[in-house]
Amino acid sequence: MKQNLFETALKLVEASRNHEKYRDTECINLIASEGLKSPAVKEMLSLSQDLESRYAEGNNDLEGHIKVRYYQGQKYITKIENCTADLMKKLFNCNWVDVRLVSGTHANLATFKGLSTATKRNGMVVAPLSAGAHISHDYTGLAGEVIGLETINHVYDTDEMNIDPDKSAEVIRKAKPGIITFGGSLFLFPHPLKELCEVAREVGAYTVYDGAHVLGLIAGGQFQNPLKEGADFITASTHKTFPGPQGGVVIANLEDKRMKVGIKSVQRSIFPLTTSNTHLARLPAMGLTALEMKVFGVELAKQTVKNARVAGECLFENGVKVLGEKNGFTRSHQIAVDVREYGGGKKVAENLEEANIIVNKNLLPYDDQKDKENPSGLRIGFQDVTRRGFKESDIKHLCGLMVDVIKGKRPLHDVREDTMALRQSFKEIKYGFQSIDETVKYAKRHC
Numbered sequence: 141m142k143q144n145l146f147e148t149a150l151k152l153v154e155a156s157r158n159h160e161k162y163r164d165t166e167c168i169n170l171i172a173s174e175g176l177k178s179p180a181v182k183e184m185l186s187l188s189q190d191l192e193s194r195y196a197e198g199n200n201d202l203e204g205h206i207k208v209r210y211y212q213g214q215k216y217i218t219k220i221e222n223c224t225a226d227l228m229k230k231l232f233n234c235n236w237v238d239v240r241l242v243s244g245t246h247a248n249l250a251t252f253k254g255l256s257t258a259t260k261r262n263g264m265v266v267a268p269l270s271a272g273a274h275i276s277h278d279y280t281g282l283a284g285e286v287i288g289l290e291t292i293n294h295v296y297d298t299d300e301m302n303i304d305p306d307k308s309a310e311v312i313r314k315a316k317p318g319i320i321t322f323g324g325s326l327f328l329f330p331h332p333l334k335e336l337c338e339v340a341r342e343v344g345a346y347t348v349y350d351g352a353h354v355l356g357l358i359a360g361g362q363f364q365n366p367l368k369e370g371a372d373f374i375t376a377s378t379h380k381t382f383p384g385p386q387g388g389v390v391i392a393n394l395e396d397k398r399m400k401v402g403i404k405s406v407q408r409s410i411f412p413l414t415t416s417n418t419h420l421a422r423l424p425a426m427g428l429t430a431l432e433m434k435v436f437g438v439e440l441a442k443q444t445v446k447n448a449r450v451a452g453e454c455l456f457e458n459g460v461k462v463l464g465e466k467n468g469f470t471r472s473h474q475i476a477v478d479v480r481e482y483g484g485g486k487k488v489a490e491n492l493e494e495a496n497i498i499v500n501k502n503l504l505p506y507d508d509q510k511d512k513e514n515p516s517g518l519r520i521g522f523q524d525v526t527r528r529g530f531k532e533s534d535i536k537h538l539c540g541l542m543v544d545v546i547k548g549k550r551p552l553h554d555v556r557e558d559t560m561a562l563r564q565s566f567k568e569i570k571y572g573f574q575s576i577d578e579t580v581k582y583a584k585r586h587c
């Protein structure tokens with residue numbers, strides 16, 4: 141028994157070391173939900189070791205600042221939390237945020253719970269899971285099974301790869317839900333917020349834009365601006381296209397009594413209902429990422445979207461069925477491809493993995509929700525390679541390797557050598573600060 145315990149510990153250390161080398165240096169990562177932190181943000185995380193052990197429960201005021209603390213020893217923690225909130229507010233041009241969420245799912249939990257309490261309504265209109273909604277929006281996930289919401293689907297137009305505004309307006313008027321969600325995990329084109337947020341007001345519902353995937357693109361002004369287009373709340377992860385530490389955030393504008401009621405209810409859902417410890421060590425790194433996105437976000441988001449579109453075109457020209465062709469394949473960081481004729485999403489994703497190209501299989505809008513184990517598609521994201529410095533010609537090179545795998549043109553180990561060589565030729569992380577020191581110098585120059 142004892143020996144097993146020690147052996148397991150050794151295995152643990154070895155696997156951890158191997159993982160860092162494998163995924164950080166030997167693979168090309170095209171998982172659409174994973175961000176790549178800058179050296180400065182990583183340094184900030186390693187500097188925050190004491191914070192990693194602390195507790196700081198509290199109540200916030202309506203600016204998203206700390207109002208009440210319950211423990212002693214928090215004079216700096218309160219500054220850290222307030223500064224992080226302020227940096228996020230500046231970046232997203234809004235007057236309220238909450239940074240205490242430990243993940244995007246947690247942000248949805250607190251927001252959905254808070255707004256269903258505020259409206260005393262149980263219905264929530266969401267995109268169908270197969271059309272890109274996150275499991276936390278679904279009746280089979282957090283929304284239904286944990287919070288007990290009754291979900292009603294938006295009408296999805298598979299031709300446009302988007303929510304159908306007219307038909308969904310009808311659904312909303314009939315269902316009179318408390319909440320209407322937008323956004324998702326398979327998310328190619330901006331959702332019709334302008335049209336549907338008006339309908340939401342008409343029926344007395346709050347709108348929640350789940351920007352987990354696209355938060356960095358929103359920050360860089362290259363996707364839609366949900367608050368400006370009428371959404372009440374943005375919920376998000378802080379580690380996808382927003383390339384910060386793993387965590388979550390809720391963003392809104394407190395502009396009238398209706399929003400005050402909603403925000404207060406969401407705050408109560410965050411604390412005391414769903415948090416105690418809020419994983420404080422991620423906050424300085426999140427704040428620093430917000431600054432980076434203010435400084436580099438436009439260029440990063442532009443190149444990310446450009447790379448995704450070029451990949452869509454390139455794969456399409458090579459005979460791979462890329463969705464959304466009539467609208468230019470994508471306006472986000474990701475594309476969706478149908479690989480049924482090559483054996484389906486599961487097999488193709490596994491073959492790509494053998495070639496050290498990491499993607500995930502994905503349901504496509506016309507798939508049955510029950511086919512999750514072997515869906516038709518792949519979802520491919522370009523935020524990681526973009527931050528490593530890939531430009532259009534590098535993307536085309538990478539797509540060539542993918543086509544070789546998808547169509548079975550070359551042995552997988554052969555392609556793997558090329559993948560590793562391509563990965564090795566990108567050693568830096570762009571569109572970010574290289575150290576805390578560099579960040580401080582930059583900030584001082586611009587004070």
Ligand SMILES: *Cc1c(COP(=O)(O)O)cnc(C)c1O
Binds near residue numbers: 173245274324
């Ligand atoms: C990833 C994702 C989430 C969940 O985020 P976590 O931070 O992993 O909990 C929520 N919503 C959408 C749309 C997502 O893609």
